Amino acid sequence: MSNSHQSDKLLIGRIRDGDADAWNDLISQYEGRLLAYVQSRLRDRAAAEDVVQETFIGFLTSLPNYDQRRPLEGYLFSIAAHKLTDFLRRRGRRPTIPLAPEGTSSSGWQPDAGARPASSIVRSGERRGLEAAAVTDALAEQIDHWRGRGQWEKLKCIELLFVRGMPNKNVAAALNVSEQTVANHKYEFLAKLRTAVRKQNLSEEVFPELYQQQ
Amino acid sequence: MTMTKAFNQSDLEAYLDEALPPEQMARIEKALRADPRLIGQVSAIHSRRSAGVHSLGDIWRGGRLSCPTREQLGSLLLGVLPDDAADYVRFHLEVVGCRYCRANLEDLKGQQAEGRETVQKRRRRYFQSSAGYLRH
Numbered sequence: 001m002s003n004s005h006q007s008d009k010l011l012i013g014r015i016r017d018g019d020a021d022a023w024n025d026l027i028s029q030y031e032g033r034l035l036a037y038v039q040s041r042l043r044d045r046a047a048a049e050d051v052v053q054e055t056f057i058g059f060l061t062s063l064p065n066y067d068q069r070r071p072l073e074g075y076l077f078s079i080a081a082h083k084l085t086d087f088l089r090r091r092g093r094r095p096t097i098p099l100a101p102e103g104t105s106s107s108g109w110q111p112d113a114g115a116r117p118a119s120s121i122v123r124s125g126e127r128r129g130l131e132a133a134a135v136t137d138a139l140a141e142q143i144d145h146w147r148g149r150g151q152w153e154k155l156k157c158i159e160l161l162f163v164r165g166m167p168n169k170n171v172a173a174a175l176n177v178s179e180q181t182v183a184n185h186k187y188e189f190l191a192k193l194r195t196a197v198r199k200q201n202l203s204e205e206v207f208p209e210l211y212q213q214q
Numbered sequence: 215m216t217m218t219k220a221f222n223q224s225d226l227e228a229y230l231d232e233a234l235p236p237e238q239m240a241r242i243e244k245a246l247r248a249d250p251r252l253i254g255q256v257s258a259i260h261s262r263r264s265a266g267v268h269s270l271g272d273i274w275r276g277g278r279l280s281c282p283t284r285e286q287l288g289s290l291l292l293g294v295l296p297d298d299a300a301d302y303v304r305f306h307l308e309v310v311g312c313r314y315c316r317a318n319l320e321d322l323k324g325q326q327a328e329g330r331e332t333v334q335k336r337r338r339r340y341f342q343s344s345a346g347y348l349r350h
Contacts, residue, residue, distance in 0.1 A: 004283070018349040020341075027340045032325065032333075037317035040236045049336060056340050060347035074278055077314050081232035095246050095253065097230070099261045128266040135268065136277045143280050152302045159280055159310055162270045165224025174309065193270075209270050 008072040138196035235311040
């Protein structure tokens with residue numbers, strides 16, 4: 001566990017005990033980055049400050065449910081994102097997104113052949129948490145491996161492919177490498193992740209991307 | 215290219231999380247207002263997530279697995295981060311466009327610029343509006 005994660009845990013413990021100084025410390029530590037995050041979207045300082053204020057209130061009211069294994073900064077950003085989304089909806093800037101009726105998918109994004117529709121693999125929250133944790137660990141290990149060996153090109157390549165969703169061709173252009181190099185990095189990454197997922201005895205249908213065409 | 219094809223799956227997932235750079239968020243919002251098919255696309259992602267189907271991008275982004283630490287961002291500003299690590303951090307900020315890391319960087323840059331009194335006043339306001347929710 002990192003030092004900052006450890007000190008956040010101690011801070012949260014004090015806040016859970018009702019320590020007002022600890023709460024003040026948390027506000028001082030995090031308000032600046034939260035304000036920058038919100039303001040980048042609103043371009044309205046007063047409104048951004050209101051959203052951050054709601055974020056802190058939201059944090060305290062959700063504290064009994066906060067899982068301390070989750071990094072504090074990420075948790076605060078996720079609350080800020082919800083509060084910001086609500087604010088933008090109220091202002092009419094952000095449309096409400098309904099859940100798609102069962103069996104419909106206008107996106108064409110349902111997993112490819114061989115995978116089942118989402119409705120057939122609804123699983124418990126606990127199970128979902130375990131699956132996500134297993135993949136998170138495998139991804140984090142892989143990223144550490146690349147960083148430790150200075151394999152920045154592989155990290156950049158996989159980040160563009162899976163986080164930005166760019167096609168191989170665009171990734172190759174962005175990184176100034178050949179498409180074959182991108183395909184090789186992708187193949188190697190998927191093979192390692194598949195192995196990690198199998199070791200955890202997780203179902204293939206949970207992560208259709210791991211079994212897609214190269 | 216149709217409007218619906220203008221955004222890829224990862225863009226739309228990140229949109230739902232308020233994780234894209236503001237200019238991209240605005241582009242998607244504009245497109246959503248004009249194209250009901252795009253609403254359907256985002257709605258399908260929303261449903262899939264509710265059913266527990268994970269995407270690697272979701273997990274990577276949500277866990278902030280490749281984000282530099284705040285200390286590394288500070289070192290970048292001071293120009294003391296090793297070249298290869300600095301190159302990656304710039305890539306993460308500018309090409310990937312990580313909104314959380316951009317916010318951290320803006321905050322670090324702004325700490326010197328903003329007056330102490332203004333900051334203290336704002337923090338007092340946050341404290342006073344929320345302290346009542348502390349356990350007593």
